[in-house]
Amino acid sequence: MAFTDSDLDLAAPLAARAVLHGWNPAETRTGAALSARAGLPDAQNLALVGGLVRAGLAEHCVDGLRRTRRAVRMFVADLGGTKLHAAIVDEAGTVLAERREPTADGVQSVIDQITALRNDLAAACATPAAAIASAAIGVPGAVHPRTGRISLAPNIAGLDAVDLASELERRFGHGVRIENDVNLAALGESADGCARGVLTFAFVSLGTGIGMGLVLDGRLVRGHRGMAGEIALLPVAAGDAVGRAADEGSILERAIGSNGILCAARAAGPVRAETVEQLFAEARHGSPAARAAIAATSDTLFDALMAVRAVVDPELVVLGGSIGLQAEIADRVASRAESHADPLIVRTSTLGPYAVLAGASLAALSALLAPARERRRGD
Numbered sequence: 001m002a003f004t005d006s007d008l009d010l011a012a013p014l015a016a017r018a019v020l021h022g023w024n025p026a027e028t029r030t031g032a033a034l035s036a037r038a039g040l041p042d043a044q045n046l047a048l049v050g051g052l053v054r055a056g057l058a059e060h061c062v063d064g065l066r067r068t069r070r071a072v073r074m075f076v077a078d079l080g081g082t083k084l085h086a087a088i089v090d091e092a093g094t095v096l097a098e099r100r101e102p103t104a105d106g107v108q109s110v111i112d113q114i115t116a117l118r119n120d121l122a123a124a125c126a127t128p129a130a131a132i133a134s135a136a137i138g139v140p141g142a143v144h145p146r147t148g149r150i151s152l153a154p155n156i157a158g159l160d161a162v163d164l165a166s167e168l169e170r171r172f173g174h175g176v177r178i179e180n181d182v183n184l185a186a187l188g189e190s191a192d193g194c195a196r197g198v199l200t201f202a203f204v205s206l207g208t209g210i211g212m213g214l215v216l217d218g219r220l221v222r223g224h225r226g227m228a229g230e231i232a233l234l235p236v237a238a239g240d241a242v243g244r245a246a247d248e249g250s251i252l253e254r255a256i257g258s259n260g261i262l263c264a265a266r267a268a269g270p271v272r273a274e275t276v277e278q279l280f281a282e283a284r285h286g287s288p289a290a291r292a293a294i295a296a297t298s299d300t301l302f303d304a305l306m307a308v309r310a311v312v313d314p315e316l317v318v319l320g321g322s323i324g325l326q327a328e329i330a331d332r333v334a335s336r337a338e339s340h341a342d343p344l345i346v347r348t349s350t351l352g353p354y355a356v357l358a359g360a361s362l363a364a365l366s367a368l369l370a371p372a373r374e375r376r377r378g379d
Helices: 011-020 031-038 042-054 107-124 164-172 181-192 241-248 251-256 258-268 276-284 288-312 327-338 352-369
Strands: 058-061 064-067 074-079 083-089 095-102 134-139 176-180 201-206 210-216 219-221 316-320 345-348
Touching: 011 031, 011 042, 011 352, 031 042, 031 064, 042 058, 042 064, 042 352, 074 107, 074 181, 074 352, 083 107, 083 352, 095 107, 095 352, 107 164, 134 164, 134 181, 134 352, 164 176, 176 181, 176 352, 181 201, 181 210, 181 219, 181 316, 181 352, 201 288, 210 251, 210 288, 251 258, 251 288, 258 276, 258 288, 276 288, 288 316, 288 327, 316 327, 327 345
Parallel strands: 074 134, 134 176, 201 316, 316 345
Antiparallel strands: 058 064, 074 083, 083 095, 201 210, 210 219
């Protein structure tokens, strides 16, 4: 799915939510009333009205605009290397049905899995599959803003070799927006989480890997190749981690992602942990090696955030991901950042595992209301 400048602006889908909230079927509203609810400039209000009419959610009448009886139903998903979390949502992002399941092996199996899950969830909330009007899916890789091709996604074999949006659009019969998962999490936090009302912030997810979503002046930034925020590539790490990872270009991720923190703990002393969850449990029981690894990971993450801050000057950094949400990491990073000579506010995600789905709800709504030419790939 090709993107346009309008796709980057958070104002449009949020205004659509405000307009649709409490607007009952067959109820008529004047243009002035709609404008007051939307809070957009006149040109954007006209575009929003056009989108509502094109999507079949409203129709023109003598007194203004009448809400139709069509309900908004959208399919959203967070596709990870090990799990798939999906839901059917309404225009407010309210989850009507959801499911988590292990990710299938190989991209064709994943496409089949997503298709089946969409149909199952539609049935679970008594929605005909044909009534789902839009979809947005977060993926663990960079999505090119013009071609829609996915790169830097090694956790799902073959994901970089298919046109995922087109494959799913053929099966679904409606538009499918594919977006980097951390970008969607940033959108979710901006609309429904701890970054609400903050125009310039970074969402940093640290877990198996590390990624960042950037919102600058209320607009999501993707970059020329969709690689804005790929801070896994930052040359910020301690010891010989730089040398080991420099050739593969994933220095920071290899240093403080899940494998990195486990390796750091084993190098610091005896640990029994085989997973990150077990490592944090050992730290809470007093393991010096586990605590040392967590402290080193926190300090390296702090260094990375300071590098980001020097370039984009965010008002706020939101931490997410299975490691970033851990109090031992978040509290140490926040303490260092806020006691710095030039303080930086760091908070943990309030949406947690729902951040990607929350952002996907906005992206799907934006796609639903977009003109047809903006939904077509390659425009």
